[in-house]
Amino acid sequence: MFNKLVESLKTCPIVKRGEYNYFIHPISDGVPIVEPALLREVAVLMLRALDLKGVDKIVVAEAMGIHIGVALSLMTDLPLTIIRKREYQLSGEVALHQTTGYSKGELYLNGIEKGDRVVVIDDVFSTGGTMKAILKGLADKGAEVSDVLVVIKRGECDIGRPYKYLVEIEVTKSGVNVKDTKF
Template sequence: MRSSILLQTTLPSTPRTNVKSTSPIDQCHRDPVLHGAQISRKVSVPDIAGLIDTLVRPIEDWPEPGVTFRDITPLLADPNGLRAVIDAFADKALEIAGGPIDSVLGIEARGFIFAPAVALALGAGFIPVRKGGKLPSTLYSVSYDLEYGQATVEMHTDAIEPGDRVLVIDDVLATGGTMAAVADLVNQAGGTVAGNLVLIELLALGGRDKLGNTSTAALRSY
């Protein structure tokens, strides 16, 4: 097992000029966002839920009628909101993992947005899990069923050492098929999934049912 090193980092603030943020997260900051100022780290779960409600845009009937797509691009464009979400992910990871976290694994594609930043916050490495045919070296590979057809996820065989405890991050937990397949990859490598974290969980689709007893948490559920 790799030794886990806890790093404490302070990221520089990235204010926008001539743009007044209406994000509710501004109410959680002790001071205005200035060049070199440190943003208050602690944001409660209800505040994060409200932040996500404000900055994640629902798109009705996309990509097909009857589907509501959760567009995270407004959240990513808001520096205060993005910082708050990364901090919330890191805090929740320590809460659910029940021990050290050796690596943070991100699922292609939108899991790649959050997982590297959370890995830095935890002092851990980042592991990309990609769709089939995207990685060049020796691989672990798992295929799983979709509504119409199959999909494949892959990971390099040297990404995880036996005994490693891995945190898995994605943007949305829907049916749970992809996250369950990723757990199979981790098990093939001799690692353990210490926890699953997502930005949004779609409760009606029952994704947790496929994840067994692994600790799983979402910053916002619909």
């Protein structure tokens, strides 16, 4: 079931972003090409893993949460909100500060009401900085987080609550080692 995700990770290129060994993969970068069969495999695994009971909305972050969020939304009929890097100044918008292993920036959360039950999905966990910012924003809005899932977990990562992942990897300067698969 994990064939396409695991095999594509084992052969993906690494580039340096400062000291950070950055792996380049279709699910986490959208390049060189997102094959439908890979996206479908990831979508089916996410659907199998997630606790969707009573869930109202799916939450993802721009950019690389979008394709997996759309796939899950189409399969579940759950609406999707995309946390954007652009400010809209809509009523109720929440600004979040994102810090990753190689960047800092602002994110803007819209479309969440007090009492919403949500799942949050993302492509990668590395430092967990992005997910911590998202969870803080959702808590500030009074949303209840039913489940958090990442497709690819790289390294140890504490986000202050339990979460699920599909694949755990280790990234070195010469490549990706797949350490574990779930679901």
